[in-house]
Amino acid sequence: MVNAVDTDDLKQRLKARAHELGFVAVGFAPAKDDPLRGRRLREWLAAGLHGEMAWMENRADVRQGPQSMWPEAQSVIALGMSYAPGVEPMALAAHPEKARISVYAQGRDYHDTVKKALKALARWIVEQVPDTSLKVFVDTAPVMEKPLGEAAGIGWQGKHTNLVSREHGSWLFLGAIYTTLPFVPDDPHEERCGSCNACQAACPTDAFPGPYRLDARRCISYLTIEHKGPIPEEFREALGNRIYGCDDCLAVCPWNKFADTAQRHHDFVPREELVAPDLAQLLTLDDAAFRQKFSGSPIKRIGRNRFVRNCLIAAGNSGEGGLIEPVRRLAVDSDPVIAEAARWALGRLKASP
Template sequence: MVNAAANPALQQRLRDEARRLGFVAVGFTDAADDPLRARRLHQWLGEGHHGAMDWMATRAHQRQGPQSLWPAARSVIAFGMAYTPGGDPLALADHPERARISVYAQGRDYHDTVKKALKALARWLMAEAPDTELKVFVDTAPVMEKPLGEAAGIGWQGKHTNLVSREHGSWLFLGAIYTTIAFAPDKPHRDLCGSCRACQDACPTAAFPTPYRLDARRCISYLTIEHSGPIPEEFRTAIGNRIYGCDDCLAVCPWNKFADAAARHRAFLPRAELVAPRLAELLALDDAGFRRLFAGSPVKRIGRNRFVRNCAIAAGNSGDVALRAPLSALTSDVDPVVAEAARWALTRLPAAS
């Protein structure tokens, strides 16, 4: 084990190098498992709030803490990379003929960008401390990035369960490095939500049974991204024109008034064709067209069928009679979930004059 507590210069150089690579937030915490976080995880899973995200339960024993995943770990370095929007994420709510794609998915896939930067930082650290071992994580491993980010002082988990930063609001992509270096830990961030419940009140589907607890089965992000079957009818109207994710609980957070779009990593600048796309054009996408449009985007991972299902639901909520034609074409789609969504949408639109 490399002991860096007696070498604060290395820790500071690492912070500087991380910022040079595009991270706006860096923090350190001990890698020991936290029994409270583990209990909260198992309670959440026991209540079924993870929905069909079976991987959350399958590797829960590793997810409950850093040393449960890698016993040799001594420190966790938590990172945040900004994707702060330049405008109001809720502006398209009054334009039902347009589709709303979550801010985080309008630019380049964050998995690639964050991981590339973390790997570069890992190479730098191994050159500075050759005896160290480390592991790099971005989203896909059994790692609890948000509570680790709170423990490392880069923000706190708000009542919407996402990490909130005093400087960057709700708009941070998270990553982590587990290392055998015993870095001096930063002070955990305190909760600054206070009595505010803006995120709770903004949720269109009441996905928060209590503050700090998310029932993914009711969450629009879950329903439009993770859920593969027909979207339950009880949530379809509330989805509105959201076709990939939902920013509502993040966008209303008062701490976002301190977030500066100038801090946004250039990789996450929105692509013009994804900022306010027309539903009519998206409904006409075949598999090849979908892949072309969303090349390099996180949207690509849900596939054409799930995506067009979402677009059909949004079209049914639009009130736009001009969308009857593309919806009618989808009623005989080879995917039965798409076809059912299109038929439902047609029942919601006024008849053509």
């Protein structure tokens, strides 16, 4: 095991290597469990605010802190990779014939890009200190990346519950490395939301019962991505033309004025066909066409049926008479959720002036 002086030097060289690999934010936190964080998680789950995300509940005991998962862990390296948008994320709200796809899903699947970089950084660490052990995580394991990012000083968990950075705004993909190396921790980041409540006010479905608290069951990102059945009618109109995720609470954050697309990882430059796709074209996708179109995209994971369901809700909200025929064809789809959404959309479109 290296001593404290060695780890201080290693921290600086590690940060330089992380930047070479595309990370714009790097911080270090102790791996000990945080009882307060664990209690808040249990309260959130007990209130049912996680909706259908059973994976949040199934491993809650492990999720409460690094050492609950891996008792040998001594330090957490928290990392962020920028996906700062080059255009106004809410601009398509005025174009109902277009489909709005969340900024994070317009480029390559961040799971692949971030994990590849994390593994490269992990290999580099082992080359420097061969007797160390470590584990890498990016959003697919019971790891609370946002509180760990705050503890490591790379940002703070804002009132919209996402991490906010003074340098990169709300546009960071997060990853973490647990290690047996005893790094000297960085100072936790202080909360800097102040009296601002722009993110709370911007939410179309009132998904925030209070600051720093999200009811996933009302969140458009949850409804269009995680929710598997029919979208509750009370939220359909509020979805507007959002077909995959929602950026509203992130987009209005004042700290985004410091975000710079020059810091964005090249894998997250938006694919041209996903910036402002036509709803009419998306409604025609069968399973094979869907898989081909969204190969390498995080959108692929929800499958064609859930995706088309979302497009039908957007079509019903559009008022575009030209969408009646593609919607009508889906009213007899073999998936009952799609067929119901199509009938709903038809009723709305026929009633439009």
